Amino acid sequence: MSGAIVMNPAPTTHPALLAWVAEMQALCRPERVVWCDGSEAENEALLRQAVAQGDLEPLDPQRWPGCYSARSAENDVARTENLTYICTRLRRDAGPLNNWMDPAEAYRKLGGWLDGAMRGRTMYVVPFVMGIPGSAFAKVGVQLTDSLYVVLNMRIMTRMGSVALRELGGSGSFTRGVHARADLSLERRAICHFPEDNTIWSVGSNYGGNVLLGKKCLALRIASWLGRHEGWMAEHMLIMGVEDPRGQVSYLAAAFPSQCGKTNLAMLVPPPALSGYKVWTVGDDIAWLRPGPDGRLYALNPEAGIFGVAPGTSHLTNPNAMAAVRRNTIFTNVLRTDDGGVWWEGMGTPPPLAGTDWRGRRWTPGSGVKGAHPNSRFTAPARQCPSISPEWEDPAGVPLSAIVFGGRRARLEPLVYQARDWRHGVYVGATMASETTAAATGQVGVVRRDPMAMLPFCGYDMGDYLRHWLDMGGRLSRPPAIFHVNWFRQDAQGRYLWPGYGDNLRVLNWILARAEGRVAGRQTPVGTVPETGELDLEGTSIDQRTLRSGLLDIDPDEWRAELDDQAAWLERIGPTLPPELRQEHRAAVERFGRRD
Ligand code: GTP
Ligand code: SPV
Ligand code: MN
Numbered sequence: 001m002s003g004a005i006v007m008n009p010a011p012t013t014h015p016a017l018l019a020w021v022a023e024m025q026a027l028c029r030p031e032r033v034v035w036c037d038g039s040e041a042e043n044e045a046l047l048r049q050a051v052a053q054g055d056l057e058p059l060d061p062q063r064w065p066g067c068y069s070a071r072s073a074e075n076d077v078a079r080t081e082n083l084t085y086i087c088t089r090l091r092r093d094a095g096p097l098n099n100w101m102d103p104a105e106a107y108r109k110l111g112g113w114l115d116g117a118m119r120g121r122t123m124y125v126v127p128f129v130m131g132i133p134g135s136a137f138a139k140v141g142v143q144l145t146d147s148l149y150v151v152l153n154m155r156i157m158t159r160m161g162s163v164a165l166r167e168l169g170g171s172g173s174f175t176r177g178v179h180a181r182a183d184l185s186l187e188r189r190a191i192c193h194f195p196e197d198n199t200i201w202s203v204g205s206n207y208g209g210n211v212l213l214g215k216k217c218l219a220l221r222i223a224s225w226l227g228r229h230e231g232w233m234a235e236h237m238l239i240m241g242v243e244d245p246r247g248q249v250s251y252l253a254a255a256f257p258s259q260c261g262k263t264n265l266a267m268l269v270p271p272p273a274l275s276g277y278k279v280w281t282v283g284d285d286i287a288w289l290r291p292g293p294d295g296r297l298y299a300l301n302p303e304a305g306i307f308g309v310a311p312g313t314s315h316l317t318n319p320n321a322m323a324a325v326r327r328n329t330i331f332t333n334v335l336r337t338d339d340g341g342v343w344w345e346g347m348g349t350p351p352p353l354a355g356t357d358w359r360g361r362r363w364t365p366g367s368g369v370k371g372a373h374p375n376s377r378f379t380a381p382a383r384q385c386p387s388i389s390p391e392w393e394d395p396a397g398v399p400l401s402a403i404v405f406g407g408r409r410a411r412l413e414p415l416v417y418q419a420r421d422w423r424h425g426v427y428v429g430a431t432m433a434s435e436t437t438a439a440a441t442g443q444v445g446v447v448r449r450d451p452m453a454m455l456p457f458c459g460y461d462m463g464d465y466l467r468h469w470l471d472m473g474g475r476l477s478r479p480p481a482i483f484h485v486n487w488f489r490q491d492a493q494g495r496y497l498w499p500g501y502g503d504n505l506r507v508l509n510w511i512l513a514r515a516e517g518r519v520a521g522r523q524t525p526v527g528t529v530p531e532t533g534e535l536d537l538e539g540t541s542i543d544q545r546t547l548r549s550g551l552l553d554i555d556p557d558e559w560r561a562e563l564d565d566q567a568a569w570l571e572r573i574g575p576t577l578p579p580e581l582r583q584e585h586r587a588a589v590e591r592f593g594r595r596d
Helices: 015-028 040-052 103-114 148-157 162-168 214-230 262-266 319-324 422-431 462-474 501-515 544-551 556-573 579-592
Strands: 032-035 068-070 084-086 122-131 138-145 175-180 190-194 199-203 233-235 238-243 249-255 278-283 287-291 297-300 305-309 330-332 335-337 377-381 398-406 416-418 433-435 447-449 481-485
Touching (some): 015 103, 015 122, 040 068, 103 190, 103 199, 122 148, 122 162, 122 214, 138 148, 138 162, 138 214, 148 214, 148 305, 148 330, 148 377, 214 462, 238 262, 249 501, 262 278, 278 297, 398 501, 422 462, 422 556, 422 579, 462 556, 481 501, 556 579
Parallel strands (some): 032 122, 068 330, 084 190, 138 175, 175 199, 398 481
Antiparallel strands (some): 122 138, 238 249, 238 278, 287 297, 297 398, 305 377, 330 377
């Protein structure tokens, strides 16, 4: 054995858990092992220690009670998709769109990096629940990590500590997560998922989705694999309720790629002209979906916190997020002001005269660089969000009236359209595309296809995943209606045509009216769009003509080219592509008629 000093006794007798912790301790050789209980006292002690060792800086306790800021390494500010692997015995099970590594090779390679990686450090044992403890919608994970920053973020993002050991009991199954910061070099960084072993190993990063293993790694990649086998779905979706002036609440879920507006939509504040409405936030990033006994699809947010994008978040764009981050929040890679506050581009307040930027350098508005990193984030407890839904912890989830797909497209995609039926909706999701953002390393602003916003998060073969979507539709007698939206269409000068944010409620209201059969819409070859007058524009500077000719316009030539590109994309999904989706493509081509 390693000779590590175990600081507190293991609060479990779960044999497989104890054996695995001992095994990983022998590999990583930490100086200490600390089992986390998730208590308030423990949190306070860990926060004090994080400040003492320089991982966190406290903000001004008067204005920002319980808030801290952190900076990550300059080469470690976003998910590294090129270093993220699905490690299945057969390459075919990961599919052509995932990076694949043979499990034996991955264990050997990362095992080499983990060997002694925690020498002189503390290994924290972090048990956590994704979903609602005690319900069918709960999965237990245990993350071993040598990063206090990760422990403190996991405490906000998940239901962490004793609650998870209770959920696990003496013999329950759990996802085994190992995380070590190691040397933070790109040469020795990898995030490996072993769905066949219910295991995740992440080495060489300390940032967000790479290391908060409950989030993208468990609640999406591993959970999507489990969902396929267990008859449910794990999706990169927000969940929200829209309450109309009569007090009727309808729920919808929306899949947009990273940094494409999920958090903002989920926390929407109605514009003055729609002040009789109220939006309830159920979740802002991940949804677990299950058919209910009534044939509807039910959605649950497995997370307990919000890991939200800071830049662009202001009192005007997202007042609910601004209220949520006023206390007990960890800010990562934002600008720190000299008076113990934080600032980011698009915060809606003038920049401070001087401060410390996300790189830790002195900054002034004239520095010529951004004060906050474009992927800087806040980690806040979801219950602090003023719009949090009273149903957000209902273990049954909420019944969905609509599913919405969307992304950033400067051209082509109209503001909104409805798919013809579930199968066509799956086609729309399978072929959706968006301009890339700073949430992942690599080029920003290039259009890429991102099925259901799950390209970086699907834990298995994409063709099998789309098959699962089609099959799930067959199990729903009252499936949600499926839509596609685009808040980001631009004019020739590069200005957004649609005001976005609170005004997106106008689109949601049309979506719900369609889902409930209250409006007829207008048929186009792409799908059903709002008929003139159906989308309420009162109180905006947009008139019905501009809506029709600018925002809802469908250009047949551009769409024919798009359909050619979609055909090429379907080929890339490979031999497991469900033939139904090829039929949907043919039908779409026919609806546009022949080119001449
Ligand atoms: P992840 O956490 O990366 O999964 O992102 P997300 O989908 O939750 O995106 P988020 O809501 O954080 O929005 C990302 C960026 O898009 C922010 O800078 C927002 O201000 C901006 N944004 C969100 N909604 C709108 C909109 O309706 N219109 C415009 N123009 N920008 C928006
Ligand atoms: C995303 O990139 O979609 C996020 C942030 O929600 S991260 O947790 O870093 O993946
Ligand atoms: Mn996300």
